[in-house]
Amino acid sequence: MKPGLGDENPHIRYVKYETPSAFRKAGAFLPKKIIEMEIYGYRLSPYMGCSKRCRYCFELHNEFIHANEVKIKINTPSVLKKTIQGLHEIKPILLDGYDCEVAEQKEGLIRSSLEIIIEYGLSVLIQTKSDLVLRDLDLLQELNDIAGFVNVSFSLTSLNQDHARIFEPYTCSPVNRLKAMKKVSDSGIQTGIILMPVLPFISDSDEVLDLLFSKAVENGCQYIVPEPLRVTASGDQRKMWFDVLRRCFPALVERYERLYPASTFGPKFGSGPRDIGYSYELSKKMDRFSEQYKIPTEFPRPPEPRSGKRPMISRYQNTLDSFM
Numbered sequence: 292m293k294p295g296l297g298d299e300n301p302h303i304r305y306v307k308y309e310t311p312s313a314f315r316k317a318g319a320f321l322p323k324k325i326i327e328m329e330i331y332g333y334r335l336s337p338y339m340g341c342s343k344r345c346r347y348c349f350e351l352h353n354e355f356i357h358a359n360e361v362k363i364k365i366n367t368p369s370v371l372k373k374t375i376q377g378l379h380e381i382k383p384i385l386l387d388g389y390d391c392e393v394a395e396q397k398e399g400l401i402r403s404s405l406e407i408i409i410e411y412g413l414s415v416l417i418q419t420k421s422d423l424v425l426r427d428l429d430l431l432q433e434l435n436d437i438a439g440f441v442n443v444s445f446s447l448t449s450l451n452q453d454h455a456r457i458f459e460p461y462t463c464s465p466v467n468r469l470k471a472m473k474k475v476s477d478s479g480i481q482t483g484i485i486l487m488p489v490l491p492f493i494s495d496s497d498e499v500l501d502l503l504f505s506k507a508v509e510n511g512c513q514y515i516v517p518e519p520l521r522v523t524a525s526g527d528q529r530k531m532w533f534d535v536l537r538r539c540f541p542a543l544v545e546r547y548e549r550l551y552p553a554s555t556f557g558p559k560f561g562s563g564p565r566d567i568g569y570s571y572e573l574s575k576k577m578d579r580f581s582e583q584y585k586i587p588t589e590f591p592r593p594p595e596p597r598s599g600k601r602p603m604i605s606r607y608q609n610t611l612d613s614f615m
């Protein structure tokens with residue numbers, strides 16, 4: 292039986308362990324446009340692996356990740372606190388992990404980490420497909436007031452529920468992601484959509500994009516950053532993608548093979564469409580809707596930090612010092 296959207300993936304095994312890697316220098320799979328802006332400096336990942344099994348995901352290409360396993364880095368808050376104290380740079384932290392909803396609801400590692408981040412007043416960027424982020428809206432608002440920059444991006448492919456069920460079966464439904472975005476926006480936190488991946492000939496039509504932009508406006512979206520699907524030249528991600536395509540969209544298989552040719556070697560995180568004409572048309576289309584709905588397709592720049600470098604001092608330490 293097909294899973295319903297947002298159903299818990301019953302095949303996942305959860306394993307707890309301790310590692311210093313929960314908080315580290317950034318390097319993440321995000322749209323190129325965001326990576327190039329070098330907005331964030333660090334990445335906080337309380338979990339390794341993901342239970343969602345989206346059919347285009349690259350998680351399985353990570354040699355440290357086993358299929359159907361999510362690793363819980365139980366020492367995340369202590370690693371974070373210790374590392375933060377040694378930092379001198381005030382670049383925002385990219386926080387992921389809300390998609391590991393089952394584990395996070397039980398362990399609360401993100402919530403505990405946010406309390407520490409608030410203590411040091413650092414900015415945070417979140418990218419998620421889950422509405423679990425709403426659980427922590429109180430902390431995110433507090434951090435937004437202190438740090439002056441909190442950003443929550445919801446990752447979407449399209450609003451079509453049938454497509455979401457096929458390509459990302461265990462995620463929170465697109466409609467619920469939009470509702471969550473509205474609540475985040477209403478709370479004064481910057482929010483928008485990472486339209487990733489745009490699926491050629493499936494989620495890139497005028498009709499689909501028009502609906503997406505109009506619903507995005509209604510729900511407080513402040514930007515839509517698109518990135519077309521990437522497919523590896525060989526290996527597990529390619530197989531997973533073409534399997535689902537053959538099963539659900541057999542008429543598109545040939546066109547995809549031309550757009551994403553197979554080869555023995557290729558980049559680990561795949562390549563975008565191998566047709567400049569396609570990418571050009573998509574970007575023209577995005578510009579048109581962006582202008583029509585007054586939503587930029589660029590990620591917003593955070594405000595400049597007050598000073599480029601400073602020692603990390605806990606707000607509570609500052610308060611204590613003022614009494615001495």
Ligand code: SF4
Nearest residue numbers: 341343344345348390
């Ligand atoms: S939510 Fe989907 S795309 Fe993101 S890491 Fe999990 S399986 Fe991959």
